[in-house]
Amino acid sequence: MSVPVPEDIRAEAHKLRAMLEDNVPSYAATRREVSMAPDESAHLRAFWGVVGWCPFFGSWIGDPELSRAPAQAERSMKEWRSWGGAFRLTLDDLPRRFRLAQLDHQGVGFSITDESASDVADPPLLAVSADEGTITPHAPSYLRFVGTSLLMAAVQGWYSTTVMCRPGVLDLPGSVHPFPLLAPGVVALSDALWVLPTHSLFESPGTTFVHSRYEALLEWLANTVALEAVRIPRLPGRVTRLEGTSLAQVDAAIPERRVLEGIEPGSAYRVGALDGVQVLVRSSASGLIELAHNARFADAVQRSLSARGLLKP
Numbered sequence: 597m598s599v600p601v602p603e604d605i606r607a608e609a610h611k612l613r614a615m616l617e618d619n620v621p622s623y624a625a626t627r628r629e630v631s632m633a634p635d636e637s638a639h640l641r642a643f644w645g646v647v648g649w650c651p652f653f654g655s656w657i658g659d660p661e662l663s664r665a666p667a668q669a670e671r672s673m674k675e676w677r678s679w680g681g682a683f684r685l686t687l688d689d690l691p692r693r694f695r696l697a698q699l700d701h702q703g704v705g706f707s708i709t710d711e712s713a714s715d716v717a718d719p720p721l722l723a724v725s726a727d728e729g730t731i732t733p734h735a736p737s738y739l740r741f742v743g744t745s746l747l748m749a750a751v752q753g754w755y756s757t758t759v760m761c762r763p764g765v766l767d768l769p770g771s772v773h774p775f776p777l778l779a780p781g782v783v784a785l786s787d788a789l790w791v792l793p794t795h796s797l798f799e800s801p802g803t804t805f806v807h808s809r810y811e812a813l814l815e816w817l818a819n820t821v822a823l824e825a826v827r828i829p830r831l832p833g834r835v836t837r838l839e840g841t842s843l844a845q846v847d848a849a850i851p852e853r854r855v856l857e858g859i860e861p862g863s864a865y866r867v868g869a870l871d872g873v874q875v876l877v878r879s880s881a882s883g884l885i886e887l888a889h890n891a892r893f894a895d896a897v898q899r900s901l902s903a904r905g906l907l908k909p
Contacts, residue, residue: 600777602642605739608778609646612743615750616647626650631661639717643739643778647746656745656796658696658706665695669708669724672700676726683729690724690731697721697734697741709738735797743778744796751790754806757813760827760859765791765801768822785820788812810890814874818854818867827859831878831888836897838885841906846877846885849904871900 616623630644644660658668666687676683693711700706705726709719721741723734735741765771765783771791774784781793783801789812794802807813810833817826838846846866847853853868862881869875873896876888889897901907 600639602638604777605639606642606646608743608775609643611775612746612750612778613647616746619750619753620650620652622652623650626652631663633662635714636662637711637717637719639739640719643743653746653749654699656749657742658699658708660695660742662693662695662711665708668696668699669694669706672706672726673724676703676729681727681729683726685724685729685731691722694722695738697738698745700726707734707741739778740780740799741796743775744781744793747775747779747782748792748796751792751806751808754808755810755813755832757805757807757832758803758829759805759813760803761823762825762859763822768820770820785816786812789816811874814867814876817856817865817876823856825857825859826865827863828865828876828878831876831886833876833888834891834894834897835886835888836901836907838887838901838906839908841885843879843885845904845906846879846887849900849906850875850877870897873897873900 627648627650630649632641632644640660649660658665669690670687673683673685673687690708691710691712694708695711696706696708698707703726705724707721707723710722711719718737718739720736721734721738723732725732761768765785771783771785773780773782775782781799781801783791785791788808790806791801792804792806793800794804805813813832817823850866850868850870853866856865856867858864858878860881864879866877867874873889873893875897877885879885887897887901898907
């Protein structure tokens with residue numbers, strides 16, 4: 597893999613900015629430029645020059661301006677020293693030049709970049725522990741940390757569903773890495789269905805599927821031929837228990853359906869349309885059958901279920 601140049605970072609930053617503009621209403625209204633000196637990393641200047649800063653980011657990452665970092669770090673460390681425990685660190689113990697990557701919100705610690713070397717393009721992260729009073733390596737890439745964090749922030753308003761699947765998402769055709777430099781752990785299964793890493797520091801996808809449309813997940817389940825089995829611990833959307841109903845009755849009500857094996861023993865899933873409304877059905881080893889759908893169509897689904905005798909009065 598070729599070494600990324602600032603133009604590569606800038607291109608992905610523009611894609612990230614577009615996602616923030618589309619999904620975070622306050623972003624465009626409160627965005628400000630980030631003040632950076634010419635001697636700072638060209639890669640970081642490329643990223644922050646495009647993305648900028650807005651107060652919404654503060655819940656996810658630290659303010660990127662170098663000039664703000666010492667006072668913010670000292671504010672936390674002064675409090676920790678006052679506890680009378682193991683913490684004795686001061687600003688003199690931190691790198692000569694650093695910026696805050698992640699703020700301390702619960703008295704646990706914070707992470708900073710190490711930009712002591714003047715030629716570092718993408719600085720590593722150090723963790724400052726409040727309890728231990730130590731400074732330890734935290735992550736190799738500041739850009740991947742902030743890029744992944746802000747991407748996860750951009751999609752926090754999407755539907756979120758935990759899905760385990762066999763094969764794994766990286767082994768399924770059609771999966772792509774939309775941000776290979778800034779968020780390598782994020783996988784897109786379609787324009788509206790993405791898989792996030794378990795943590796913004798991780799570089800492989802986890803089990804959190806986010807979808808901008810409810811139906812995007814069901815469409816993927818129905819149309820991904822290579823998908824063999826799934827486990828969805830909590831069905832998305834509105835869920836109705838079909839008490840006293842057999843799976844044969846459900847299959848008769850949804851004649852055009854995709855049947856998926858369940859990863860958990862004795863379970864199975866069906867994906868299809870009930871009178872034009874896309875639904876996801878799970879049957880468990882206990883015999884429980886549940887049907888999930890977009891909550892917007894709750895009335896129509898209830899009528900369809902009642903008409904077929906699948907919903908008991």
